[in-house]
Amino acid sequence: MFVFAQVSFAQQEPSLESRYPLIPYPQELRAQDGFFIFNVKTVIIADKKVFSNEIKQLQSLLGMKLEISETAILKNFIEFKIDPNITKAEGYILDINKNKILISAKDNVGIFRAIETIRQLLPNKIEQLAQDSNADTWSVPAVYIKDFPVYEYRGMHLDVARHFFSFEYLEKFIDRLALYKFNKLHLHLTDDEAWRIEIKKYPKLTEEGAWRSFDGHDSACIARAKATGDPDMEIDPSHIKRINGKEMYGGFYTQKQMKEIVAYAAERHIDIVPEIDMPGHSRMAIKLYPFLACTAGKETGQGFSVPMCPCNENTFTFAENVYSEIFKIFPYKYVHFGADEVNKESWAKSAECKTVMEREQLKNVEELQSYFVRRMEKFFNAHGKKLIGWDEILEGGVTSSAIVMYWRSWVPDAPIIAAKQGNKVIMTPGNPLYFDAIPDKNSLMNVYHFNPIPKGLNKQQAANIIGAQANIWTEYIPTTNRLEFMVYPRMLALSEVLWTKKTNDASFLKRLQYQYKRMDVMGIHYRLPDIAHLLQQNVFTHSDTLNIQSPMRDLTIHYTTDGSMPTLQSPILRKPIIITKSVVYKIDLFTKNGLRGEVNTARFEQQNLMPSIKVKRNYTGLNVAYFEGAFKNVAGMQGIQPTNKWNEVDLNFSKEHIHSGTFGLEFIGVITVPQDGVYSFYLTSDDGSVLKIGDKLVIDNDGLHTAQEKNGQIALQKGSHFFELDFIEGGGGYKLQLQYSMPHSNQKQDVPITWFK
CATH class of the missing domain: 3.30.379.10 (Chitobiase/beta-hexosaminidase domain 2-like)
Structure with a gap:
């Protein structure tokens, strides 16, 4: 041995x-x-x-x-x-x-x-x-x-409900999973927008439910394609057809096709984990079979769609009939039940649910959700299957035999609670494992440094963390090219985390250079590496230099200054360019075969040093105003009274003041810099943030989005300057970090507390 x-x-x-x-x-x-x-x-x-x-x-x-x-x-x-x-x-x-x-x-x-x-x-x-x-x-x-692999469960998830991907592409995707030693493909087959798997007992689910006229997500993709000229954001015409004289978009897999996909994956020792999402995310099924909703559940409801009714025996008959057919197609022990983001308003209003809750001695609608999950888990177990549910199944109680898939980064105790009570846990936190989140220069290494084992578990409890997967929700991913841009190379980083566990940045990045060449041959439209030290907002007092290097051999840098998108015919940046007046460069990387990276916009603005100010304050640090509520951008906080106010020494604010999942914060104070010069600032936030110094907008990182970094520069005289940073959190776990680099330096570091005193 x-x-x-x-x-x-x-x-x-x-x-x-x-x-x-x-x-x-x-x-x-x-x-x-x-x-x-x-x-x-x-x-x-x-x-x-x-x-x-x-x-x-x-x-x-x-x-x-x-x-x-x-x-x-x-x-x-x-x-x-x-x-x-x-x-x-x-x-x-x-x-x-x-x-x-x-x-x-x-x-x-x-x-x-x-x-x-x-x-x-x-x-x-x-x-x-x-x-x-x-x-x-x-x-x-x-x-x-x-x-050998360190983790038993090494998965990738693909949402085929929001946008449909062909039978042929699924086989290609599976082959690539095998190349990088993944062993699970989680297919999200149903949602509010569509139903993608044939169920013979309920033929309307795919005859009608697999097709739709363009919805809000589709329209957003079309608008972005027009605005940016990006063909990867266009709706795939191969999935459009006319039905009863109407242009409809969609597609589905027959049971015969899905069995072929399952067999193809099995040859590569990959299990397909099917997800039929219940009781929430079921608008399409309820539209076609209205008996699935509670009698009081015909209204739209707030937030998420009205769910299936757990107080109606017809709902269980439907669910068991659907899953009976699913079990015959997918011969594996794991089957995903969903059970996430359930809007329980209709249950609270339902007379049937009141009766069931009294009969089952359930205190609230959370326990009613648990009742639904537990009953379906018994059905799963009777057929030799293990139920997986999103971590909401912990609310109201769950059996220790259910597998918990943790995704809500803002509920950090969920996987710890589950592992301690004996549940097997699959880690898939939104940050960094939601690959539908638009990647930035930090995304790849954020995945590579991900540790599936949360703090607070002993060795025995940690053994209940059986692995992890990355999720690809496709609301804004309409094509395979866009899908690949979002997935690769992050998927490779995750493969090493889950198989090898030991990580080494330099070694991984060297090997990745060779994998890029393999992906070129495979025709994968991966995201090209980022150009180092390229700022979005550049400031100079007399002159500046555009001096950047290609991150990989065989990549060329093309640019324009007229506002147009760079192409292979645009000028090549071969040597540093001296800049003496304000100008906007659009810069992009290209491979030899025409694969392009993300277009970078680098603005250069000539500024004089902002004069320092003399100010008397009766406080140190930053004054913080807290606005409870949901905001789409930081401007939404203007003109309303804050819910609370307090003082902080810097931007690392205490959570004890936060009483809502959605809120806004306004930090106001003075920042004091040690010397004259052009300072670079780097602002990372989830969701939106805006940095102003004096009367200048330095960084605009506004809007609802996952954690992303944006940067900018400002010319400052030594001394003190008015400082304002606005931040909004749209729900999902916040992140706020401000870093800087000194004049004539690229070294990033956290803004010291002493600068705010």
Whole structure:
């Protein structure tokens, strides 16, 4: 028996990243000399019955019909075998030298994971095979690897309800999950907007419920496509058709198609976790089958849509009939029930619910939700299934056998409570694992530094955290290109967190450079790396220099100054540009094959140093005004009286003053800088924030959004200046951070408390 050793990146030679650019990185890797060459005479030594799928996957990968034998030979072979000494689930040993490849594993899953490691070691052009290749040979570098995943559940989620993605694309997505060693695909198949899976008992769910006229999200995507010229935000015309003379948008998967997708994923040892969201997010089902709502639930309701009625036996009949068909399509233990964001107003008004609550001795509508979940969990368990629910299922009580999927970052105790009471927990907090959140320059490493184990758990309790997944909600993701821009490369960072656990920024970023080239060959429209030290608002007193470097070799920087979007025909930034007057640059990165990055707008404004002020104050720090309520932008706080006021030494305000999930804050005071010059400020917030110094707007990071950083500069004279920072929180957990860098420096640091005294 051997012991798996944890990898230590610090001990690896720099050349390892180029020779073995693996993501996720193995637990243990030892370099060996030479290469193994696959050719038409290479033999697969394996039991044809035991490893039929893995043999098929390897041959498909290589594009070669290799001979299969169960008899040992001297060289030029790859051998699969089960090793009972390997005790870790999905664990494997991969030993490659110039004569042979040996793969030993605990089970078939480990054999396949090793094949995917070989896939990453093969030349990038292997990804162009598409089942048809004229290649005579393929080479892989010699190496010795011992490997296994740290977490049992390594998932990606895809919402196909808001925008539909084709059968063919799901297969492509699954293949990429396999490449990076994910083992779960959570498909969000139903929501208010559409129903995407055929249910034979209720045919209207897809005959009518899979199609809609353009809704608010669709219209927003169309408007953005027109405003920005971004074709990736346009509605995919392949999912539009005329029904009864009307233009309708949508699509669905037949049960036959979904069974084929399930089989395709199973060959790659990926479980598909279906989600039929109940009782909330069910507007489409209720529209088609009105009996599902409570008698008092026909009104629209505030916030989220009116849910299914847990006090009506017809609701349970419907739910059980739907899930009975789902269970036959998806042969896995995990099935997702949803149970999130339930607007319970109609339940509170319902006479039927009052009767049920009295009969079941339920104190409130939260316990009524728990009643619904518990009853459905019994049905799941009777069919050999494990119920997964979003963390709202904890409200009102939940059995310890239910699996909790934690997403609400603003309820940090939820996964701790669940793990302590024995529930298995899947971590998917909105920050940083909601990949529908628009990425910025910090997003990739925020994912890479994510720790699935929350603080406050002992070793036994931490074992209940079985893994994590990233969620992709698609309200504003109408195309596969946009989807890929949002997912890659963040998905690769998550794969290493969940498989390897040990992280090393420098090593990961080096290996990622090689993975970008592989993704180029695969045709993935990934998000290009950010340009370092590029500010959005630049200030100079006499002159400035636009001096930026491409973050990757083979990327070119194109720019315009006339307000138009850069193209491959726009000027290339080859050397620093001296700036002596106010100007706006639009800057973008391009790959050789035309893949573009995000357009960066860099404004340059000539300013004189803002004169310092002399001010007498009867306080130190910052005066804070608190406005309770929901605001779409910071301007919404103007003209209304604050709910409360207090004083803080800096922007790290105490939560004890906050009594609502949605609110606004206004920080007013004086900031004192130590020398003349142009200061850079970096403002990160979730949601909106606006920074003003004196009479100047320095940073506009306004609006409802996830945590993102924006920056700006201002020319200040040494001394004191009026300071104002407005911030709004729209619900979902707030973040507010202000950093700065000194004149002629790019070093970011937190604004010191002494500057506000």
